Each structure stands twice: as C-alpha cells, then as structure tokens.
Amino acid sequence: MHSFTEENYLKAIYHLLVRRQSATTNDIAASLGTKAASVTDMLKKLSDKKLIHYARYQGVTLTTNGESIALGIVRKHRLWECFLVEKLNFKWDEVHDMAEELEHISSAKLIDRLDEFMGCPAYDPHGDPIPNNKGQIINQQLQPALQLSKHQSGIIAGVADHSPAFLQYLEKTQLIIGETITVTDLSDYDISVSLKTTNKEMNISREVAKNILIAI
Amino acid sequence: MHSFTEENYLKAIYHLLVRRQSATTNDIAASLGTKAASVTDMLKKLSDKKLIHYARYQGVTLTTNGESIALGIVRKHRLWECFLVEKLNFKWDEVHDMAEELEHISSAKLIDRLDEFMGCPAYDPHGDPIPNNKGQIINQQLQPALQLSKHQSGIIAGVADHSPAFLQYLEKTQLIIGETITVTDLSDYDISVSLKTTNKEMNISREVAKNILIAI
DNA sequence: TATAAAATTTAGATTAGCCTAAATTTTTAA
DNA sequence: TTAAAAATTTAGGCTAATCTAAATTTTATA
Numbered sequence: 245m246h247s248f249t250e251e252n253y254l255k256a257i258y259h260l261l262v263r264r265q266s267a268t269t270n271d272i273a274a275s276l277g278t279k280a281a282s283v284t285d286m287l288k289k290l291s292d293k294k295l296i297h298y299a300r301y302q303g304v305t306l307t308t309n310g311e312s313i314a315l316g317i318v319r320k321h322r323l324w325e326c327f328l329v330e331k332l333n334f335k336w337d338e339v340h341d342m343a344e345e346l347e348h349i350s351s352a353k354l355i356d357r358l359d360e361f362m363g364c365p366a367y368d369p370h371g372d373p374i375p376n377n378k379g380q381i382i383n384q385q386l387q388p389a390l391q392l393s394k395h396q397s398g399i400i401a402g403v404a405d406h407s408p409a410f411l412q413y414l415e416k417t418q419l420i421i422g423e424t425i426t427v428t429d430l431s432d433y434d435i436s437v438s439l440k441t442t443n444k445e446m447n448i449s450r451e452v453a454k455n456i457l458i459a460i
Numbered sequence: 461m462h463s464f465t466e467e468n469y470l471k472a473i474y475h476l477l478v479r480r481q482s483a484t485t486n487d488i489a490a491s492l493g494t495k496a497a498s499v500t501d502m503l504k505k506l507s508d509k510k511l512i513h514y515a516r517y518q519g520v521t522l523t524t525n526g527e528s529i530a531l532g533i534v535r536k537h538r539l540w541e542c543f544l545v546e547k548l549n550f551k552w553d554e555v556h557d558m559a560e561e562l563e564h565i566s567s568a569k570l571i572d573r574l575d576e577f578m579g580c581p582a583y584d585p586h587g588d589p590i591p592n593n594k595g596q597i598i599n600q601q602l603q604p605a606l607q608l609s610k611h612q613s614g615i616i617a618g619v620a621d622h623s624p625a626f627l628q629y630l631e632k633t634q635l636i637i638g639e640t641i642t643v644t645d646l647s648d649y650d651i652s653v654s655l656k657t658t659n660k661e662m663n664i665s666r667e668v669a670k671n672i673l674i675a676i
Numbered sequence: 677t678a679t680a681a682a683a684t685t686t687a688g689a690t691t692a693g694c695c696t697a698a699a700t701t702t703t704t705a706a
Numbered sequence: 707t708t709a710a711a712a713a714t715t716t717a718g719g720c721t722a723a724t725c726t727a728a729a730t731t732t733t734a735t736a
Contacts, residue, residue: 280685282723282724282725301685332573354544358548497714501692501694501715516701
C-alpha cells in the first residue's frame with residue numbers, strides 16, 4: 245500500500261484544499277512540521293504515483309485517486325475518534341493523537357466493521373462529517389458563531405479549532421455540539437459576544453465565537 | 461518511543477525464548493522474514509539500548525526492560541484480538557494481521573481502557589494468556605492432545621499452530637477452546653487419533669493432535 | 677517595471693532498516 | 707582433533723524520508 249508518510253501528506257493536502265482552497269509547499273510543510281525542501285521531494289514522488297497534480301512552483305491538488313485515499317484516512321480517523329469517545333469514554337479533547345495513529349491501520353474490512361459497530365455515525369465527536377466507505381462525504385454548510393446577528397439563534401455543529409485547550413474550554417462552558425445558542429449582544433467596540441444557552445447566559449471572546457461553528 | 465521494527469524484534473525474541481528457550485540470529489531472521497545480516501545490525505542497536513543481552517555469536521536474551529516492552533506488545537496484540545472477535549465479529553482465523561498492526565498503537569491509556577471495555581479478559585481468542593498492565597502473565601501449563609493416553613479426557617485450552625488454515629479446520633470440526641475431548645483410540649501404527657467431544661466422535665491426524673493444547 | 681522579498685526547488689548529506697557477498701567463528705562429524 | 711558445514715558477523719551499498727544551504731522562480735512593491 246502507501247507509507248504512513250505518504251498518507252499523512254495526502255491527508256494534509258486534503259485538509260488544506262478543504263479549508264483554504266489551495267495547498268502550497270510551505271503550507272504543507274507547516275501542517276506536517278517538516279521543511280519545504282522535504283515537501284518538494286515528496287510532491288515529486290506523489291506526482292509520479294499520480295496521486296496529486298503538481299507543477300513546479302504552482303502548488304498542488306489531489307487526483308481522484310489521491311483524494312479517495314485521503315478520504316479513506318479521514319474516514320478512519322473520525323470513526324476511531326467516535327469509538328474512543330463513545331466506547332472507551334475518552335473526552336473529545338483527548339482523542340486526536342490516538343486517532344492519528346489508528347487512521348493508518350490498513351484493513352478496509354476492519355473499518356467497515358467498526359463503522360457498523362458504531363451505528364454508522366454521520367459525524368465525529370467534533371462535528372466533522374465522516375466519509376462513507378465509497379468516499380462520499382457530507383458537505384457541511386457551517387458558519388462561525390461570530391457571524392450570527394443580535395437575537396439570532398443557532399445550533400453548535402462543529403469547531404474551527406481542534407486544539408485540546410479550546411475543546412476543554414468549550415466543555416467547561418457547556419458550549420458543546422448540539423447546544424442551541426442565542427446571541428444577546430454583539431457590539432463593534434466590545435471585544436466579547438454575549439449569548440445564552442438552554443441553561444445560562446455568558447460572554448465569550450470574538451476569537452472563541454469565530455471558532456464555534458453553527459449549522460445554517 | 462521505539463520504532464515498529466524494534467518492537468517487532470523484541471516481540472519475536474520474546475516468542476522464541478518462550479517457545480524454544482533460545483533466540484538465535486537465524487531464528488529471529490526466519491521469524492521476521494529478514495536476513496541474518498539485518499538481524500545482527502538490529503541486535504547491536506537493541507544491545508546499545510540495553511533491551512537485550514547480546515554477545516557476538518552467542519544468541520540473545522531480553523533485559524528486564526526489553527521483556528517488559530515485549531510483554532506490552534503481546535498484551536496489546538491479544539487485547540485487540542479479543543476486541544476484533546468479540547465486538548467486531550471477526551473469526552479467530554482472521555484477526556492476526558490486523559492485530560499485528562494494532563499492537564503498535566502507542567497509548568497505554570488506550571490499551572488500559574480497551575482492557576476495561578473488554579472486561580479484562582485473561583485469555584485471547586486462541587487461548588493465549590493476556591499480560592496485565594504490569595506485564596504479569598499467566599504461565600500456562602498445557603500439553604498437546606497427542607500426549608493424552610487412551611480414555612483420558614481434557615479441555616481444549618490453546619493451539620500450537622496459529623495459521624488460518626489450522627484454525628479454520630478446528631472451527632469446522634468444532635474443536636474449539638473450552639471443548640472437552642476424550643481420546644478413544646491412539647495406537648502406535650495408526651496415523652490418526654480417535655476422540656469424542658460432547659456431540660460427536662471423530663478422527664484427527666497426529667499432526668493436528670500435536671497442535672491442539674490441553675489444560676493440565 | 678525593476679528589484680527586493682518570499683516561496684520553492686535543487687544539491688548534497690544523514691539516518692534507519694534492509695540487502696548481498698565475503699570473512700569469521702562455532703559446531704559437527706569423520 | 708581437524709576439516710567441512712553451519713551460523714554469524716562485517717563490509718559495502720541501497721532506499722525512503724529527512725535536513726541545511728544554495729540556487730532559482732514567483733510575487734510584491736517602490
């Protein structure tokens with residue numbers, strides 16, 4: 245099959261394309277914690293294998309084949325996260341590193357059985373959609389809570405920041421997936437957003453509001 | 461931590477020491493599917509890391525540290541096999557290769573949670589004992605069914621051959637872990653062993669009888 | 677629109693793990 | 707007990723993935 249390294253490159257490229265519509269050498273290096281020169285080497289190899297479209301100095305996109313491998317990795321990552329949270333009782337901020345290893349377990353049969361065991365979930369614990377075994381994935385239309393206008397309500401459906409620190413903050417303040425929030429105040433000169441949930445009212449920073457994603 | 465390769469060497473050495481009381485360069489090479497020269501290279505490295513006791517031309521043994529790493533890998537392998545069989549409904553002849561990958565997932569917390577989730581099983585689906593999280597393992601006293609004398613009974617508790625072909629044969633003939641068998645005939649010039657189980661009587665070859673392990 | 681800055685690629689090395697072929701040591705057996 | 711066979715190690719090389727430093731290309735800006 246493909247090496248862990250190749251899989252990680254394809255996944256990083258996939259995420260960059262989804263989140264920023266482009267994947268450049270430097271961006272890939274930053275997201276993998278390697279150097280640009282190493283990325284260039286790997287881009288040549290992935291290009292030779294027809295997993296990416298690559299022209300020197302021009303950035304990359306995934307071929308159909310490359311994208312389907314990337315989606316397979318994403319599927320495994322997210323299904324394992326479901327398992328870790330729902331069956332092994334891990335918190336949503338604890339599972340990323342473990343899933344980062346588990347996503348490279350190769351058996352397709354295993355992942356399909358795991359999918360079944362988990363009841364074929366559509367979303368992982370962070371609200372990210374799980375590709376099915378054909379590589380089809382729900383195209384989420386979410387917006388940052390910061391874009392809600394005063395008195396507008398929405399349901400928390402995802403996060404734009406997956407860092408443990410942010411996830412722990414949300415857990416602590418009960419701003420979790422599925423919760424309905426209503427913006428009570430939002431002013432230009434104030435650095436915070438006021439909102440209420442089912443149980444309480446609170447203030448969050450604009451930075452936090454930017455990273456809480458609302459279903460449209 | 462340690463590389464997958466190092467872990468695989470330590471595990472192979474552990475199994476050789478358990479099964480044959482010695483681990484030589486050629487044996488290690490054979491069990492890992494590599495060449496003796498490669499093994500020598502790795503033995504030097506493991507010795508430098510104080511994971512094995514190694515003197516040129518003399519074979520190896522594990523240090524306390526090396527053995528505890530090996531037992532950790534064995535623990536993970538066998539717990540994942542339990543999970544695959546009991547939760548994901550795989551057959552006992554299908555799980556080896558998947559467990560071979562899963563055993564390298566590093567998180568100790570994950571494996572302890574998995575242990576708990578599975579109800580802290582003492583044995584894996586093939587009857588092999590599972591080390592606890594302190595590296596303690598039940599020392600099994602088993603004997604090949606071939607050593608039973610005529611009219612003697614015993615309970616199948618393990619297998620000496622883990623190959624899918626052998627496991628499938630046992631499955632098909634219902635000679636599975638926990639089954640009580642009684643030897644009805646066993647003669648020097650006959651190449652087969654006659655026995656009866658709860659439901660039926662049958663003949664098995666001496667080769668098969670040698671690989672079925674009975675609790676003493 | 678030239679030129680400085682930023683981004684990217686190339687060149688040349690390094691490390692882990694593996695290999696083959698040759699040399700060495702140990703074991704076996706005549 | 708010594709010569710042949712077997713086991714093991716050494717020597718020298720290969721590949722994948724990484725790095726730094728230097729060269730090249732693109733982009734931004736004065």
